[in-house]
């Protein structure tokens with residue numbers, strides 16, 4: 001079977017509309033998914049555990065009859081950690097250490113200061129009480145996503161972390177369980193998809209309702225999170241993975257082909273794009289793709305993803321490469337050049353930026369330190385990687401001195417009367433000092 005990767009050229013007249021078609025992909029399948037997800041959410045909201053069990057049996061090919069069969073206990077998590085092969089245990093703990101060290105730096109502290117009139121002002125930072133973390137598990141199990149979701153929650157001081165993860169065919173992944181033990185997850189339910197998001201958002205007799213749901217997933221998970229936003233908080237829309245490589249044409253084409261595969265292998269819906277001013281290099285990467293694809297275990301998923309959502313884009317120069325990249329606002333951006341710092345000022349929209357030829361995106365997925373839960377589908381224009389800040393909220397603090405209340409009362413009174421709100425005005429005026 002051939003691979004038909006889109007070839008685009010900014011020089012061609014139809015470039016903008018071709019690019020738009022490539023990026024508008026999600027909304028094509030969106031309508032059907034919206035309806036499926038709305039139905040699942042409503043059903044779980046109404047019927048609770050019974051609906052969760054039914055959907056889990058249907059979508060994950062299980063044969064369970066009660067929720068006990070969909071919950072793992074702490075002993076199972078600890079056992080998984082204690083019986084891991086030594087190399088896996090070492091890698092898991094090393095990755096967790098790097099991720100924890102990076103996220104420690106994100107912790108925000110409360111602060112206060114005093115105005116000249118003696119009024120104290122400040123901001124109190126409080127961790128969320130209970131969060132739900134979605135760990136994807138449909139096509140592959142993601143122990144690394146357990147660490148990336150749970151460690152920042154822990155660093156923030158969240159007391160209860162409820163994890164959901166699908167186990168298609170009932171197959172438990174021991175690394176996922178071990179990662180939950182390492183990251184200090186409180187409860188684990190082997191439920192996935194929209195039914196897992198619904199259970200966390202509305203609560204059921206068994207699954208506790210959470211304050212916020214974080215974590216990536218496929219289109220059903222991303223759509224469900226979008227729909228429950230408001231009932232609970234969500235971090236962002238972290239959907240099918242994306243990689244965009246900007247390359248000057250001097251990196252080994254096999255490296256670049258494999259970097260594109262690294263995200264394409266996640267999902268038929270994953271997006272992989274290469275931008276270069278060097279036409280010859282684009283041809284070489286295409287040849288590498290054709291050469292290497294047959295060697296890949298997940299070649300069918302990669303082929304489907306490359307056929308549907310990949311593009312090799314020829315640009316005028318590296319400045320235009322950065323412009324096109326900003327328009328796409330990718331989840332992962334590799335700057336595969338000699339001097340990535342020189343390009344950095346031009347990059348405005350990307351979830352994570354991998355700088356230099358040696359920095360493959362895959363290192364960020366597992367162990368570099370930063371989070372791998374990142375905004376997709378162009379949402380890097382306005383959102384950020386999952387972080388400790390997603391698990392902390394802020395309350396404002398105001399404590400007026402008698403002088404402060406008197407001075408502020410005069411200002412508030414005028415503004416309140418301007419809004420014809422007499423209660424506000426008189427409440428402020430009571431505290432104005434009598435001369």
Ligand SMILES: NC(=O)c1ccc[n+]([C@@H]2O[C@H](COP(=O)([O-])OP(=O)(O)OC[C@H]3O[C@@H](n4cnc5c(N)ncnc54)[C@H](O)[C@@H]3O)[C@@H](O)[C@H]2O)c1
Pocket residue numbers: 036059060135136137138139140142145166191192193194195216217218219220221238239240241266267269270331372373374376
């Ligand atoms: N952005 C990130 O940080 C990040 C990290 C890891 C993975 N990912 C992405 O997460 C995704 C994981 O997807 P996945 O499918 O492997 O696992 P998943 O856990 O996201 O989804 C599996 C669930 O989807 C539901 N589902 C599947 N087909 C359905 C249907 N026809 N109708 C209703 N529900 C259905 C099922 O309930 C199933 O349990 C990939 O797209 C990958 O790229 C993203």
Ligand SMILES: N[C@H](CO)Cc1c[nH]c[nH+]1
Pocket residue numbers: 142144145240241242263331365372373374
């Ligand atoms: N690339 C994914 C984020 O888009 C994260 C991941 C986990 N494991 C491998 N990759």
Ligand SMILES: [Zn+2]
Pocket residue numbers: 241262263266365
């Ligand atoms: Zn990945």
